[in-house]
Amino acid sequence: MMPKVWCVTLGCDKNLVDSEALLGRFAAQGVGAAAEPDEADIWVLNTCGFIAAARSDSLDAVRELAGAKGDRTLAVCGCWSQEHGDKIKAEFPEVDVVAGVGVFDEVVAACLGLTPTAKRVMPGGDFPLAGPIVTEPMAAPYTGLVDRPLLTPGHVAFVKIGEGCNFSCSFCRIPLIRGKQKSRPVAEIVAEVRGLAGRGVTEVQLVSQNTSDFGRDTGERLLDLVRALDCVDGLRRIRLFYLYSGVVTSDDLLRLLDVPGVVPYLDLPVQHASPRLLKAMRRPGAGRTDAGFFARLRDRRPELVLRSTALLGFPGEEDEDVSMLADFLAEVEFDHLGTYRYSPEPGTASWDLPDRVPPEVILDREAVIQGLQEEISLGRQQRRLGRSFEVLVDRIVTGKQDLEDEGLTALMASLAEGEGSAADLPAGQDAALAVGRSYHFGYDVDGVVLMPAAGLSPGAYVQGRFTAVTATDAWARPAEDSGANEGPAPLA
DSSP: OOOEEEEEEOSOHHHHHHHHHHHHHHHHTTOEEOSSGGGOSEEEEEEOOSSHHHHHHHHHHHHHHHHHOTTSEEEEEEHHHHHHHHHHHHHOTTOOEEOOSSOHHHHHHHHHTOOGGGSEEOTTSOOEESSOOOSSOOOOOOTTGGGOOOSSOTTEEEEEOEESOSOOOTTOOHHHHHOSOEEOOHHHHHHHHHHHHHTTOOEEEEEOSOGGGTTTTTTOOHHHHHHHHTTSTTOOEEEEOOOOTTTSOHHHHHHHHTSTTEEEEEEOOOBOOOHHHHHHHTOTTGGGOOHHHHHHHHHHOTTOEEEEEEEEOOTTOOHHHHHHHHHHHHHHOOSEEEEEEOOOOTTSTTTTOSOOOOHHHHHHHHHHHHHHHHHHHHHHHHTTTTOEEEEEEEEEEOSHHHHHHTTHHHHHHHHHTSEEOOTTSOOSTTOOEEEEEOTTSOTTTSOOEEEEOTTOOTTOEEEEEEEEEOSSOEEEEEOSSTTOOOOSOTTO
């Protein structure tokens, strides 16, 4: 009987695609994916090493899995092990295979013992190593991604359009881990998406470390890719992540948004609004990004949803810098904003910078920005009350225990206390709920839209009228006229 594999993914959506690619390579060898760890003979941990907190999570996960593996094979791969394979070898002899990024076939071969060359020896011992741990990773092999098992619902998929980054932001380790930008060919991505659509995927979320730079190394254009994807039969939504406002013009983005299948939603990480700090961060095009850039986008597309991130506590940050960021956020009104705290990273240009901000001050500043953003997000949500939008159902949840386990009981309580009418929210805890998303919400990164589950199934598109909202989520009732689609609403 062939073994089964179970995979844990830490970190970002790009890592999730890598895990899917790895599981696809196992599947090609007849090794199926196990839904539960106890069912698996092989455990794989795909690690994250972006910042210190992520490395700590990776370390904790290795420790937990190594202690529980028993006679299973345990492989550790990904960003953290790309740079710290020797550390894993020294501290965790229970780990059987260590690999970096992109060496999917070597990991499978090492776990299954398919070839003598699959297990390479690290200096000083007989520790199996799937591929050499190097500082400049090989170009990840993406052939065969069409057949990968999805770790998302079957109707939505992350599609990685490139690897690495050409920028050198002073706080970021990505180029050190993933190397320079390597764009995938348009034809290859279209073939992948065509295959995914043939399997029932109707929404793709395009991701990379730097989507703005797609094609700069190959002579192709992001607009050409998006237009080609828009012609794929069965595909209804194309969502764009990781664009840099200092690199693309507002006209560039508007041309992308004019493609019918592209939802009016853009992820544009800004990190800060202080020109002085942006320069110290070495952000690309930092001096060319201001609130007016986003205003021009919304002037043309008032329904546009904007997502961004802000970095708090960069060395030298002062209270006036945070005030400048707050004023910027109040003017732009991002719908979604993620915040994270500066982490001094060895090998980056900011590692030796003076004037580090005390951790407790960073926490206070982050709380201020998060509080402001909650008010902004709630205001954006309130404008959607009473309007109907097309909702894609991601999953159906039934029963008191499952509702509690997925946090939906608490979410329903928040919606009942939020803005709008709570009269039509289910009163009981055994309700069946459809968990989905209108175009305002990216999968696994933003909030959700909850609806009564009657007559609905995962992958269905249904009109829902927002009747209650919080800053992050919404409750919707099926629209009275299921054939009507108001679509994106002005001032949404």
